[in-house]
Amino acid sequence: MLDKMKGCKNFILAPGCDMPYDVPVENAIGVAQAVYETDSVREMLKNYVAEDEDIEVELPDYEHLEKPLVEVFTLDSATCAACTYMMGAANEAKKTFGDAIDMVEYKFTLKENIARCKKMGVPNLPSMYINGELKFRSLVPSKEELEGAIRAAMK
The missing domain is CATH 3.40.30.10 (Glutaredoxin)
Incomplete structure (x- = not known):
């Protein structure tokens, strides 16, 4: 999405209810860094693999x-x-x-x-x-x- 923008001037990222209570402030800082330093963040994350929590849940029958x-x-x-x-x-x-x-x-x-x-x-x-x-x-x-x-x- 950021690649489609012509620039970040006047860009406002407004977290809403999709940012649950008590989210670490570092997460918001990371988002801001991704907006302003997109290429360096992309490079930083290119080999990142999310750790999948192995939580088993049983669905109802x-x-x-x-x-x-x-x-x-x-x-x-x-x-x-x-x-x-x-x-x-x-x-x-x-x-x-x-x-x-x-x-x-x-x-x-x-x-x-x-x-x-x-x-x-x-x-x-x-x-x-x-x-x-x-x-x-x-x-x-x-x-x-x-x-x-x-x-x-x-x-």
């Missing part, structure tokens, strides 16, 4: 659930606006359906949940899955849309 399972994948619904709205929609559905559904939030702030996102192939945060199928990604469903998707999963 989606084919044999007793009731619909709504899984909400968020950065963190306490700090990310879009994630708050997605989780709010799920909480409203839980109020409507009560014990007829199960619901869980997986926050990207936990390593186990990062591994779960990878294993599930979660494309965007926030995303909502019902019975292991991606139903809503990035865009928060209306009450009617979400309730309709849950009802369809009950059949």
Whole structure:
């Protein structure tokens, strides 16, 4: 992306909810360095290989659930606006359906949940899955849309 810019003058990088709480200040400094010293940072990182955490997560047996399972994948619904709205929609559905559904939030702030996102192939945060199928990604469903998707999963 930086290579497509004509220059960095007046460029503003505004971290938002995709920069979770308590991120080391060094990360923000590294991003600024990448913006202003792109070539040297590219050279520095050319042989970098990310260490893959070997965390095993067990996925539910989606084919044999007793009731619909709504899984909400968020950065963190306490700090990310879009994630708050997605989780709010799920909480409203839980109020409507009560014990007829199960619901869980997986926050990207936990390593186990990062591994779960990878294993599930979660494309965007926030995303909502019902019975292991991606139903809503990035865009928060209306009450009617979400309730309709849950009802369809009950059949």
